[in-house]
Amino acid sequence: MKWEGNRESDNIEDRRGDDGGGGGFGGGRSIGLGTIVIALVASYFFGISPSTVLSLLSGGPVSQPQSQQAPSRAAPAEDRQTKFVRTVLADTEDVWTQIFRANGQTYAPPKLVLFSGATQTACGTGQTASGPFYCPGDRKVYIDLSFYQLMQQRFHVSGEFAQAYVIAHEVGHHVQNLMGIMDKVDSARSRMSATQANAVSVRLELQADCLAGVWAFHANQARSILEQGDIEGALNAATAIGDDALQKQAQGYVVPDSFTHGTSAQRVRWFKQGISTGEVKSCNTFEVKTL
Template identity: 45%
Template sequence: MQWRGRRGSSNIEDRRGMGAAGAGGLGIVGTLAVLAIGYFFGIDVSPIVRELDQGQPGQSQPMTAEDEEWREFVSVVLADTEEVWAPVLPQQAGITYAEPRLVLFRGAVQSACGGASSAMGPFYCPGDQRVYLDTDFFDMMASRMGAGGDFAYAYVIAHEVGHHIQNLTGTLGEVNRLRGQMDQQQSNQLSVLTELQADCYAGIWARQAQERFGVLEEGDLEEAMRAAEAVGDDVIQANAGRTPVPDSFTHGSAEQRREWLMRGFDSGDMAQCDTFRASGL
């Protein structure tokens, strides 16, 4: 991916120097949640728990050259999403694009959606319109998931910005309203459709970024597809030693995630990303 030396976004909040929130900040319930998520996804979260347990709230941590490079990379990718969605959203949905902010954190973080740890992966909070990211997740993608590469990491950011698009269009609010009226299986299905649409929006970003900035290098699109497959529910459950159970899926299978990412890339059209209509809803 061609990203070095290009414009970065000013919508970055870097909280990594503030240190981890500490297990004391998360509390017993929060710590148990981290352990539960680590068990489900087959991730050894003990180093994270130890770090949180030993850390002190507000304890400063020195920034390394690698930290600074991650910030620059994330900033450039976020700037590209701004450049893409600023014209695309009004043109295709009749909505003015409001830029989200992206929070870099280490270990644990507080958002308008509550506390979270890095074990939960990147996430978007509609309450404060922020994407939250611990770049250690990228290291895990490369070492544990076989899905490394700069464009794979860019796909992750673009996916979370896709949730921001859903928030602006009202999709997230409607999904949350409906999920409160459904049983668990139906709620999971709606969650899958929401995630697949965000994948499709990430595909639109990739197409537009290539057409406008020529960011793609050889193998980049394959990196993004490998990343989409690696975070499929069936792959995650299988890697955790569990038999994949489709009714329990909340993000979609590897095949679905790759399919919708490519649908967005091939079409460049938000109307083609209507996973809800495609499922008959």
């Protein structure tokens, strides 16, 4: 992926070195190793508060937003990985600002929080093991950069474009939040059975995959960021973290009614949909019959 020398974002809040504020995920039944693995990878690519992911998987209540927020920190370090994240975030800002403007709207970019270990959010306590996530309560994306190394070692997901796709997916959730889609989904889920609510969550997550593809289309068109093998790497990552692949790895069998993020094939399809069309309207996962 070509990114060096491009604009870097200032919408970064660096909390690395903080004590994390303590706390953890409470409520529900005990969480076994299989659930931890599924939640860890699910949160990696999909957004939504880790506390929500873990609570739902363990059968407990979803934690309510908290009011505590860490104060803004100084500018982040200038190491290569931090500069990469800042550059990718800037690229999402440029793309979505242009898309919103073309539709007569103003894009309000999210803040990206770098943390280590654990940190307090408006959605509860975020932890490294839960992976990067988006919190709609404070409109921030949270990432512990050490998680990229963990994903390479445990799930063989590598390559800078695959890492950029992680950020683009979380920003896709922010776009959904700005468009009011998240509020509609949350409202609908509250009136549904668990199986129906899971099905709606799948559509939300697949749409974020598609929006990540839309970002990649426009970023490449404007700045030629893609190199040979980049798209294949992202598609391999999408395949590795489909609900069916994760469940089979964690427990040896698949339970379709419990899917919340889509199968490997669905995730690949919707990312390809976004990157091939570059159009937000092509990402309406809520109206198609077949995902």
